[in-house]
Amino acid sequence: MMSTAMRTTLIPLCVCLLLASSLSEAGKLLVVPMDGSHWFTMRSVVEKLIRRGHELVVVMPEVSWQLGQSLNCTVKSYKTSHTLEDMDLAMKDFAETHWKVREDDILSLWSGSGYKFFELMFSHCRSLFNDKKLVEYLKESSFDAIFLDPFDMCGLVVAKYLSLPSVVFTRGVFCHYLEEATQCPHPLSYVPVILLGFSDVMTFKERVWNHIIHLQGRLFCHHFFKTVLALASEVFPEPVTLYDLFSHTSIWLLRTDFVLDYPKPVMPNMVYVGGINCHEGKPLSKVSSSSFSLEGLACFDILCK
Template identity: 70%
Template structure:
């Protein structure tokens, strides 16, 4: 987190999310993640475009849905893998989740998930290998980077160009949300996200919560090893995952405070409610007359049965 930059970033966040024509439009660099993450972020991107903000979306040339049908500038770069590679790794990852339910954090991060996420992580090296694109981004004078943190390339881009970063997420594995935002999360009261405990934990659950937190610190550095290597190579200095997340200026959390365990939050953590992949359809209208007719029918059936039995 960058406290010194926070007062200047809050008006930017309000400008991006709340105003419509009442403030000067901003220029935003968008670094999304493919799959369902993009369906969720796309609704916000389209709203920002509609409100007159200038957006540049940077995507690999191999993806499922990224950047399609957007009324803004979309810049692509050559990916190091094919669509078949992406499909194969995702199917392997998805199948493992169904077949091995209840598996440990180690088995999830180091086996089934690692291959898929390393394919995603490799995008960033490909982006910075495109020198023409990097020069374009450097000269474009963006106000901020709007990113999905699961890809993590947006974090590297923001740090490389020294831009404020706005994270759009439901949550982050491995305690990096709390550590990156410098947000207290006492383990005796705040359960880890994958355990499914409530805030009223038993003694045994509190012990398990502490052990799981220790597992995160042991396993997660190996899971993010590729990201750290790519980031250190691009930034020309040794970095850690914490270094990348701590650069975040605004955390837009796609959840509601009342749905999570009670916990302290920092001023730059903003709850924006749940945003689903598709816009929900309105409930059908039901008139009181229709309900009355249904009640009369049920009453007639009840009397018919009751009188018959008598």
């Protein structure tokens, strides 16, 4: 009988091969994206998966900023309880408050306009599960894996509900759940809490403050995600924690570069893939050598020396 540890190791490997190898047999993937700038980078990956022959089903809300653009795959949409104007207003309020809040007072942002904005985003998942026909379709479709953005948490709930191996595509995760879900060491004396502005070489006072802010975050996060937990309690027969949702992930594709973050340990299923939230870059225009003057070349030679 295969040990639990071996099965845990093989699942991420299989999912990685499914997404990365052009030689492997095409798979059937469920995609649960996040709207806005998050979709720019994820869409390019989705399009490449389609070109490689994978069968994709993208689940998205009917009301969105960017997700309504056409895709060469099956798209399943569900109705929401809010309008596009509601989203625009919540985002505007959130953005305006963001510029007024100091980095060391970031919790006030997430507990004010930020909390309202995310409550609206979290409501998508309840709308999805209220669509019984869509949920039944997802249960009967026999997907091989789910490709998701965890920003609004819905993909994590769907992955656990369908018991699918999941590949998470994200810039980062709120609070401490990335490190806890991957069982990755996260020594607070050396790894600063994001947005504090500390380096990885902290003074004793900074280390104490780093621990205090981390504790505040742990107390705050349960309140911040209470809507998600309330939904999970409706979907699953047994109580579900945030750790249960995040730890179900098989592969973490982190769309950043390790040189942009603090030095810290990473686990084998945490893969840095670059590109934050952006459109695919255009190639640089060609410049002929004749466009450079001899004077410019001489200056360039001096600078290089």
